[in-house]
Amino acid sequence: MDLSTLTYIVVGATFLLYIGIAIWARAGSTGEFYVAGKGVHPVANGMATAADWMSAASFISMAGLIAFNGYGASVFLMGWTGGYVLLALLLAPYLRKFGKFTVPEFIGERFYSQTARLVAVICLILASVTYVIGQMKGIGVAFSRFLETSYEQGLFIGMGIVFVYAVLGGMKGITYTQIAQYVVLIFAYTIPAIFISMNLTGNPIPQLGLIGSMADGSGMDMMAKLDQVVTDLGFGQYSEQVMGSKLNMFVYTLSLMIGTAGLPHVIIRFFTVPKVKDARSSAGWALVFIAILYTTAPAVGSMARLNLMNTIQTGEVGSPTGNMLISEAPAWFNNWEKTGLLAHEDKNGDGRIQYYNDKNPEMAKKAEAWGWKGNEMTKVDNDIMVLANPEIAGLPNWVIAIVVAGGLAAALSTAAGLLLAIASAVSHDVIKGMINPGITEKSELLASRLSMVGAIGLAGYFGLHPPGFAAGTVAIAFGLAASSIFPVLMMGIFNKKMNRSGAIWGMIAGISVTMLYVFQEKGIFFIPDTAQILQWEGYTKSWFLGISVNAFGAVGALINFIVAIVVSKMTAEPPEHIQHLVEDIRVPKGAGAATGH
Amino acid sequence: MDTRAAQYWKANIRLVATLLVIWFVVSYGFGIILAEPLNAIRIGGVGLGFWFAQQGSIYVFIALIFFYAARMNALDREFDVHED
Numbered sequence: 001m002d003l004s005t006l007t008y009i010v011v012g013a014t015f016l017l018y019i020g021i022a023i024w025a026r027a028g029s030t031g032e033f034y035v036a037g038k039g040v041h042p043v044a045n046g047m048a049t050a051a052d053w054m055s056a057a058s059f060i061s062m063a064g065l066i067a068f069n070g071y072g073a074s075v076f077l078m079g080w081t082g083g084y085v086l087l088a089l090l091l092a093p094y095l096r097k098f099g100k101f102t103v104p105e106f107i108g109e110r111f112y113s114q115t116a117r118l119v120a121v122i123c124l125i126l127a128s129v130t131y132v133i134g135q136m137k138g139i140g141v142a143f144s145r146f147l148e149t150s151y152e153q154g155l156f157i158g159m160g161i162v163f164v165y166a167v168l169g170g171m172k173g174i175t176y177t178q179i180a181q182y183v184v185l186i187f188a189y190t191i192p193a194i195f196i197s198m199n200l201t202g203n204p205i206p207q208l209g210l211i212g213s214m215a216d217g218s219g220m221d222m223m224a225k226l227d228q229v230v231t232d233l234g235f236g237q238y239s240e241q242v243m244g245s246k247l248n249m250f251v252y253t254l255s256l257m258i259g260t261a262g263l264p265h266v267i268i269r270f271f272t273v274p275k276v277k278d279a280r281s282s283a284g285w286a287l288v289f290i291a292i293l294y295t296t297a298p299a300v301g302s303m304a305r306l307n308l309m310n311t312i313q314t315g316e317v318g319s320p321t322g323n324m325l326i327s328e329a330p331a332w333f334n335n336w337e338k339t340g341l342l343a344h345e346d347k348n349g350d351g352r353i354q355y356y357n358d359k360n361p362e363m364a365k366k367a368e369a370w371g372w373k374g375n376e377m378t379k380v381d382n383d384i385m386v387l388a389n390p391e392i393a394g395l396p397n398w399v400i401a402i403v404v405a406g407g408l409a410a411a412l413s414t415a416a417g418l419l420l421a422i423a424s425a426v427s428h429d430v431i432k433g434m435i436n437p438g439i440t441e442k443s444e445l446l447a448s449r450l451s452m453v454g455a456i457g458l459a460g461y462f463g464l465h466p467p468g469f470a471a472g473t474v475a476i477a478f479g480l481a482a483s484s485i486f487p488v489l490m491m492g493i494f495n496k497k498m499n500r501s502g503a504i505w506g507m508i509a510g511i512s513v514t515m516l517y518v519f520q521e522k523g524i525f526f527i528p529d530t531a532q533i534l535q536w537e538g539y540t541k542s543w544f545l546g547i548s549v550n551a552f553g554a555v556g557a558l559i560n561f562i563v564a565i566v567v568s569k570m571t572a573e574p575p576e577h578i579q580h581l582v583e584d585i586r587v588p589k590g591a592g593a594a595t596g597h
Numbered sequence: 598m599d600t601r602a603a604q605y606w607k608a609n610i611r612l613v614a615t616l617l618v619i620w621f622v623v624s625y626g627f628g629i630i631l632a633e634p635l636n637a638i639r640i641g642g643v644g645l646g647f648w649f650a651q652q653g654s655i656y657v658f659i660a661l662i663f664f665y666a667a668r669m670n671a672l673d674r675e676f677d678v679h680e681d
Contacts (some may be wrong), residue, residue: 066651071632074650078624081655085620088662093669205653211641212666221642239647240636250629275680277670284662298651540629586606587678 001554003397007146010401011408014184018177018412019164032271040175042278046285048175049269051182053080053286054293056130056138059185060407061471063389065303065384067308070236072243073301075252079478081287081294082253082262086486088283091261092270094493094585096279099592101271102377102421102431103264110492112578114434118172120358121425123484124264126511128418129459131477135415136463141383142411146404159460162415163453175272178417181409186292188406192390192399193296196303199393206299229309232308233318233356234363239300245546249280252551259478259553265414265421276588304385307392310423312355318370323352332391341381342388358541370509383471404420417460421451426451439514462526475550476518476578483510491564496582502568510560517544517552605676612668616661624654 040048058080066073098106104397108117116581136155139162144154180181190206197209203221211220226238242250262265269286270279274280311330315322324345343422348371355377358364387407390399427448432439439447484507491498491506516534521541524530547555573579584590627635628650634646673679 071647071650074628077651078654080625081658082620085616085658085661089616201651208641210652211643211648213642223642223647239643240633245630250625253624253629276681277666278672280666280669281663284659284666287655287659287662291659295652295655433612551639583602586609587602588673588680589678591680 001395003400004146005573006397006401007404010089010398011146014405014409015161017180018409021180035492040272040274042273042282044175044179045269045273045278045282047182047289048178049266049286051178051185051409051413052269052417053266053290053414054185054410054413055474056135056142057298057471057474058293059189059220059410060142060386061383063297063300063304064299064385065115065471067305067385068380068382069243070238070241070302072241072249075243075249075256077298079253079292080260081290083257084287085282086257086261087266087270088280089487090490091267091493092279092283093276093588095267095489096270096273097276097585097588097591099271101168101268102428103267103426103489104425105433107488107503108429108433108493110578110581111500111574113504116488116500116504117433117509119504120485120488121429123480123507123511124425125422126515127262127477127480128264128422129455129462129483130416131474132415132422132455132459133462134471134473135411135418136459138411139408139415140463142387142404142407149321155460155463156411159456159463162412162419163456170299171386178413182289183238184402185406185409185413188402188404188409189293189300190280190296192393192395192403193300193303195395195399196301196307196389196393200303200306206303207297210299210302223280223302226250226306226309229306229313233309233313234360234367235357238305239255243398244542244548244551247545248542248547248551251547251554255482255551255557256475256478258482258486258557259480262484262489263478264425264481264485265417267485267489268424268438276591300386300389302393304389306473307389308380309355311392314557318366320350320371321352323354326351327351329353330392332388335391336384336388341379341384342377343379344376345378347376350408353377365426367427385390408504419455422455423448423452432552453492453535454584459464472550476522479518479550479553479556480513482553483514483560487560487564487593491561493582493585495527495565495568496579497568497573498564499571499574501571502564502566505567506560506564509563510556514552514556514561517555518549518560519547601676602678605672605678608672608676609669612665612672616665619657623649623657628654662668 057240065076079415088152095106098108100109104120107120108114136158139158142154143149143157144151147154147157191282192203193206197206198204201209201212202215203209203212209222211223213219214225218225223239226359231237243252263488270282273279273282311333312324313322314324334441337344346353346356350371353376354367354372356363356372356375358367358438387403390403407463426471427444430446431447487505487510488503492503519525520534520539522531523532544555627646632646632650635646635649637647640648670679
């Protein structure tokens, strides 16, 4: 059976499964719509959180980033897992004890202020919508590639499907569909990894293949081999190349970790477990399920890079017959060239492809002597590595079809979870909490669904004109969450004296500074050509200590903490009953069962 | 009762602080700051610093959360603040 038919069948079958579950579990009351009646077992909740968490950035982008950035890409691996430690130790059990529906609701009550709640809602929406834009981009690319339509059409189909199960199903639908999606995506990720690790190193466990030796009889370590292959062609040494600088890597990792613990769609998950002690272990289970993918990714990245280099550099570097003949290019090479994400140009007209780093002066000199006229792989998009990997390794078509289904599952589940967080902020916090407290449950549910539709439309619009690559957009979303939500939540629990003014000004200062730094490079609200308004003479990218925009959230968070503490020292202490409330959050005893059960 | 609650909170903070020190050391310490010197030690085919950055830190994170959950549940009982 040919690949596209098989892809239709596999993707179609998984979608029927998700939609079937969503209909079967259709939400009844408002409480169920938001947090699944707080009756989800910690292991099940952990699995759903993992699916919610691992987006197109984790599934499609990350291994490609690792393949081309080597050690430098460790920031994603540590950053997107280490945040769970912060969540489990600093936030989850206390927020569960507090027992409310949404993150802004906690902030509003803890800081006895509707203004604080509103500021939190705005921060939450800014971070979540930015995140959804990244997902929409991923969904659009994946659909268009495999349904062989334009990117725009792919995006519209994706929006339609997100609408069906997020809007009609609600959280309960999402919790169970997300468990199904986790199973699909983890199989899709690990099966090709096992095959490839087996081929290259003879070890079926990718985590061991990564540190193992080659099965080609040379007995050389896989990593040493990869380092040699890439440095011979003038690229940075895989196992040591850094991203920006060590300082940038440090701050980048911190920003992703704090962002993880500040993203509302992840936090909201810990409201759904039955007890405080379940909130503690649930974060651990989530991380176990996430780690299965995250510890496999370094193997996928390094092995994909090695396979790619070996496909093109077939023989000795510098020998006239050492490079792949264009006429003998494998099928995957030609297939991906059709998407425009992979491109070559035979600059020296020898009918072969030379893939090397022509920006490296030493390498360029050597290459000239060999008659090479510049790097001929004019485009190798990082994002194709995971999807192309099974083809490069020559795996059967059914494996490729499953990978496609997995990528879509990752992107759709995250988009749906984020939409839910946005919807509950608008309908529950703004409409019910501030504008019309007497709203009926039915109207609240309607408002929530309408705000999802609005968010899908907005994200779709930006998805048509995205501010950058999916992974970059996602990293910015983390920065926004890191600089606004996490610090106030933490201070709300650990600093009894933190007051209303401190929290409000902390959030505003943190997110404003971060947004300014981002907009200065990317344009105001990502509108192109508006960036120079914020730039000064001699502006250079990453001007602040060489910290990139994607990594800046940690600096914003620091500013948030400092401003909040200074302001709170200068203003009145929080009232007595709030200090008692904080004391009460700190002990598990007396945690309510389900609100709205 | 108030002093009991204060003791419980102090024990909690002590536990969290200890675990966060480990969290910092395995990722920022071993994985980034000390990666180069640690790479002299090999674990299979890769340096120890590289391994902590791409594998080891993640395993330690999982262990930290489960250890925390178990210790806190025990503390809840010890100070009689657990849920029914």
